[in-house]
Amino acid sequence: MFFLRLILILFISKNLYAGDEKIVKENILDKFTNSISSSIENFIGGEGDTQVKITTGEDYKPEFSIVTVKPISIHHGVDATFLQLQLNDHKVRGSGRLSTNIGIGYRKLSESKDALTGGNFFIDYDEKGNARASLGIELRTAAFEALGNYYQAISGGKSVGDYTERSLDGSEVSVVGQVPYLPWANLIANRYEWKAIKNSKSSKGDKISLEFLLTPHLIVDLGYDDNNIEGTNNFANIMFVFPARQGPTITTDTVSDKAFIDGDMSLELLSIVRRQNKQAIESEGTGVVITRLN
DSSP states (O other): OHHHHHHHHHHHHHHHSTTOHHHHHTSHHHHHHHHHHHHHHHHTOSSSOEEEEEEEOGGGOEEEEEEEEEEEEEETTTEEEEEEEEEEEEEETTEEEEEEEEEEEEEEEOTTSSEEEEEEEEEEEETTSOEEEEEEEEEEESSEEEEEEEEEEOOOOEEETTEEEEEOOEEEEEEEEEETTEEEEEEEEEEEEEOOSSSSSOEEEEEEEEEEEEETTEEEEEEEEEETTTEEEEEEEEEEEESOOOSOOTTTOSSOSSSSOOOOOGGGTTOOOOOOOSOOEEEESSSEEEOOOO
């Protein structure tokens, strides 16, 4: 019901000013996101995807990240090998922490160019010395994605104040599907598990979210995480992206004549890999706590 209400609100809002395209194009949101995108372009530049993300973290306080994908080798319309780099500013037990994600990936288009397959390898590291590696696979079309990631801790226990921290092994599977007749909206279902070391049980859960393109430069992701230890937590992500996303947005094409979009996936060869970039950390002190992830 939450997502149904959200879609209805967005639909009504769009139609209130659908008759005046000039106002839509020149509205404050477009100007604001275009300005941020220009700043990103000047800072990063070059070919590939770049994204600045603001998300709700522990105690719903904002966390920030910037990620960019750059080609190592690309054969346009065929395949690409790429490097993905990310810097995160997030919180663990209420204290700020910086972490990095460095990955290499490969993607190949189908002969018809309407689908791609890929694989990737990442190393994740935070300023306290926690580290892990991951392997991922993906299958994507314009309207559907399926992916899986396996995470393996490569660091031991780290003393951080009165706590001993340990990065956890884990895995996740995600399915992403376009909402029928709404080409600017995706429904994302994610199932994950982080294997406990000292805790009495592993952390398992399901995340459901609705991701929609507000403008060519602005993506919003709203959802909830139903976890066996933490219970249910709501989350929100705001993402500024460069270059501009191609295709319909909520302000240009509310309802499509086709249930699902299709098309050339060539522009997605250098898109950002979907994965959990924040390490799952088990903290042992007066008790054992597993870091909440969004």
